Amino acid sequence: MESTTEQPRNISGSMQSPRSPSSQPYLSVSVTDPVKLGNGVQAYISYRVITKTNLPDYQGPEKIVIRRYSDFVWLRDRLFEKYKGIFIPPLPEKSAVEKFRFSAEFIEMRRAALDIFVNRIALHPELQHSEDLRTFLQADEETMDRFRFQETGIFKKPADLMQMFRDVQSKVSDAVLGKEKPVEETTADYEKLKHYIFELENHLAEAQKHAYRLVKRHRELGQSLLDFGKAVKLLGACEGEPTGKAFSDLGTKSELLSIKLQKEAQQVLMNFEEPLKDYVRYVQSIKATIAERGTAFKQHCELAETTKLKEINLDKLMLTRSDKVGEAEIEYREVTALLEIL
């Protein structure tokens, strides 16, 4: 898989290049400054998204907008719709636990993940040209809100048929895994790839689970060292010298160690577990794309059949009555157009 995570933000070398900025195209994004807005149940976190670019489609060398998590979701969904077959970078999950939602740790983890998300898009050879990306990076907040509400509201026009098939998506896994026999596009290589992806997810998920536990263990060990240090110091207070001093020293060192362990826990979390989680999400995103592919294929087949039927119908009509022909022709054209899109 790609390692775009690790690549530098800029497509070119450095932003501070003394050459004229327009010599090399670059698009650099950062997600920063999480701020809690709103009250009570409706409270949410907003992030500052800073775009630095010299691409012509963008307004000016730098633009700063305020975005919230659901805006990122919107972007992801739009890309998923528009760029079929492309692996869309994953988003961090919505938090289920209310209390945790505003903890400093969670907010930071989310910010980092969102930053990676946007950058992966910005660096992707195809996705970076997306109009939705431009909207996301530049539109003012009101426009963004409008877009976002649209998405969650009614469906857009050309997708009526899509809607029908989207409902079927729950059966996607079965379809992809080949449980539904007839309408299945497959080659040996493709199957192998699918199997690999699915198994990979399991392994990664397990590894991540243990990584998470390891973080917890570090924290627990840190805590118990702290308690032990305190207890030992108290014990030392009861004893005369030299034992008393020895206990006191032991206790102090224990407490110092405990702090280090907490720091280590944090490092393991950010540098080990989070990336693992990220890859799990990525694999899940790939799976979603594979599923889409399967669905699309099915749609394609079904549409092909429908097209054939309509063609037959049209021909029939043309032979019999001409007033219905117009209608049928339109239908036929629509269906063919859909087929093209697919």
Next chain:
Amino acid sequence: MMGSENDDESHLHSSKEEMENLFLREDGDPLTINHVNGDKSNSNYRSAMSTLSDSRHPSIVVTPADSDPLFAPPSYYRESRSPRSKPNGGDRGSSYLEPPSYADVIFSPFDDISEINGSEDGGSRHSQSSDSLSRSPSSLSSDYIKITVSNPQKEQEATNSMIPGGSTYITYQITTRTNLSEYGGSDFSVRRRFRDIVTLADRLAESYRGFCIPPRPDKSVVESQVMQKQEFVEQRRVALEKYLRRLVAHPVIRNSDELKVFLQAQGKLPLATSTYVASRMLDGAVKLPKQLFGEGGGASSVEVVQPARGGRDFLRLFKELRQSVSNDWGGSKPPVVEEDKEFLEKKEKMYDLEQQIINASQQAESLVKAQQDMGETMGEMGLAFIKLTKFENEEAVFNSQRARANDMKNFATSAVKASRFYRELNSQTVKHLDTLHDYLGLMMAVQGAFADRSSALLTVQTLLSELSSLGARAEKLEAASSKVFGGDKSRIKKIEELKETIKVTEDSKNVAIREYEQIKENNWCEVERLDRERRADFLNMMKGFVVNQVGYAEKIANVWTKVAEETSQYGRESS
């Protein structure tokens, strides 16, 4: 053994100083402070000695109970100190040198420490409690005694089987290896059941009032079914072994007759079940005394030496209870008050110490658990990654995948290695921190010793107040009879009898006072000894614990450093 010593005071004190100097000489920095303590104990000791009348000294030598430890604490003190102090010599010093790299030292210090502790045959609890740190007796010139409890077997009660089958019980084989001269041989074993241990413990509690006697394992009130389950039997076996080892570690108790009989006498244990019914009372088997309904005369001087609480003398118990109540209400100021401020301070300190030890041992337990969890999780994570590696290798399409899988495998095996180290670290940690648990038991022993003192004091107070009330009665009678001209035959007779009783009570009072003073002395010696040993043990524990932590931290760090170097290219790629 002890009676032959010529215990006059000056001899004693010079030898004591000698001991302290010995102790000073071989120990390095940590224990120089003992000098201060030693002085203090010296002066305390002297003051304790001086509360006794001079007449006491001849009695020490003369008393038929020559080996009676109650009357000869000084000699034990000297006796046991010297053998222990000598082998300490050079060894102690070396263990406190900073090793160049702990990682190298890590597997040898456990041998070093065991040698050091091995030389303290009576002292360090540390060496006693763990099998792996067993001493090497052959290298020592001093005394040793090693006890093993093994081979539990089911046996049946032969007699009174009106019920066919009878009741069964478990016996344990108790093997002793020793070179102490008091014991007949050097290697012997007997079979004992738990009831015998209880008897032994009770008899020791009677004979060694004021001493810090290690507490015996609990009686468990469980069904006979559970009694025979292997787990229970094994737990009990371990507990018995620990208990007996602690007993022989005690410099006074190891020489007791009761213990010798227990360890050596073949066949059924020939120790009379004691008059000390305290433990049996806890079992609910209280018998009504006949005395309660009879005429209680003056307490005999022999019985006075025992605490009322444990004895069958319920009348005396009643009297003492009444006395303690009157003490509490402060109606009449008790003639002998626990005015020893030092004692009261010490008692409080001991209580504080006990609380802290409890707390520390709890935290130690959770530390051990956290370390264990860390090791486990680390190992599981390593395994998960090994599975991932295998998977990648199987499914690999590109060679680069295989190369990465290989690196991942190194990472995974490092995690597994680290996990193993954590586990080793932990098992050593347990051994070290166990010292805390051991001392919990000993704090109980201290409580027992202090309780002995309190009850002896109560006895004295009771007798004193009884004496005064008897005296008052006598006075009244005399005054009344003097008014009758020619004498009042019946009254005179009563006065005679009363005077007899007073004399007996007076004697008892004196014995009780001696007993009390003796117990006070014992308390002091024991507490001093305990403090000293505890400090040494705790220092040992800490050293061991820290050396352990450092050594394994180094090992684990090496493992990760190595794999970090091997995979450093990934780090470079991403920056």
